[in-house]
Amino acid sequence: MSVWYNISGLTEFDKKLRLLLFNEIEKIEISVRCAIVNFGTEMTGNSFWMTDANNLSNPSKFNRSIRLIEDELNHTKEDFINHFKETYTNQYPPSWMPTEILPFGVITNIYSNIKNKKIKKRIAQSFGLQVAPFESWLTVITVTRNSCCHHARVWNMVFSIRATMPIRMSRPWITLPTDPLKVYFDMCIIKYFLDIISPNNDMLDKMNSLFSTFPEIDKAALGFPSGWEIEPLWH
Template sequence: MTINFPKQYNSPEDLAALLSQRGLVFDDKERVCRYIRNIGYYRLSAYFYPFLEIPKDRQIFKQGSSFDAAIKLYRFDKKLRLFMFNEIEKIEVSLRSTLANVVAKETGNIFWMTDATLFSNPNKFSRTMELIDKEFNNSKEDFILHFKNKYSNAYPPAWMLVEILPMGVVTRIYENIRSNPLKKKIAACYDLPVPVFTSWLTVITLTRNSCCHHARVWNRQYAINPMVARKMKRPWISDAVSPQRTFYEICIIKWFIDIISPHNDMKQHFLSLLEQYPSVDYKAIGIPQDWLNEPLWR
């Protein structure tokens, strides 16, 4: 049996009063209203949740819980998201370049992305071509407009085309490449076997999308269980790190970054972020107590 959604609209003033009534401490009601107005009560409620007494559905705050503490958590989550997105950008740029150029070099075909003979599943290729057409036809990028005006080819070369495609489409293109030796060669650029590389591409794409859409990442629980090789070619992490938590995603990001930029400062940036917010619960992120002793982070 289904029921109608029971809640009605409440003004920021009503919601601030409700928070106070439930035991959340704050001095400046107008400031609370301003946050509710500009961020939204629904989004903020995820950061109120850790401060609720058990059972949580009673919606009563633990004694001494403050609005400021919840906002600190909100700010930490935002900075964590920006930190992750900044690192993912480097991975994405590298992946696009590696994919476009390795296949062009190995096949001798610079237009390989739109060549059906190089892909294993015709239906997947057809759907990918629809997305390529959409991006190519709608692109206002100067280099695409210049190509259309100057050349008679139906599509630009792979290294140009890959720049206008969403990361999800790039991942799909890799997955559908017919030649396994070719897929191995691309995955080997990141010291990974094909199944693990494919799995981690999906993780990177989904994490990137979460960051782009300002989704909560700090205490998120992920449904996807990333694959891992029985014997990893580089220092990795132990079973103490939960694959369902954000820290595991950060470890995957670091694996790529260590290959792309061997003298990177990702670890220092992460440590600095954690030091700024000492009150944040490491367990919610999935960080084990002795994480700095994990082989990947040493």
């Protein structure tokens, strides 16, 4: 019986695929967190901009973010947060601190609620994207990350979110017809970010190593089109 039809083989492949994706997404998370807090602080001139309602457009979203920030601050065991609370009287710490501890989905929601469009545009441009596709791709990455964290099956998962495509790309992208709801498309989004964050990244090597370990896996079930290896993105 081939690995493809072997339940334990599929389970092991999916486990390693989730780990691969999670590790690469983690690098993107760190870079996006830094960009949001750094550009936000620089362009508002306010280290506390994230907890200042004047900098966020939707009051309801802002209040929800504040509640989540307060919850994280009240329950965190991070030394740097506790040191701040013991040393200063400010209601909230500077924006870089909650950015360190908030779930990535909350960070992306804060980004979408930034009032100053120039700040949103500058952050998105730092990743070679326009605002709408940047927000959309962050949502796709968040959903993929959560699937990996919660041990959901991802190899043949059909995702519910269709990514918004950029008007133009600053880096190589895919050209072949590709199902945007399969995990391969998510992997392409991850690779696009990585090529900007770390141009010499080894994601392709890791993918090839995984597939060589499980040679019977049908890549088409993951959404890989025929000839994917020669796509500009993977060069």
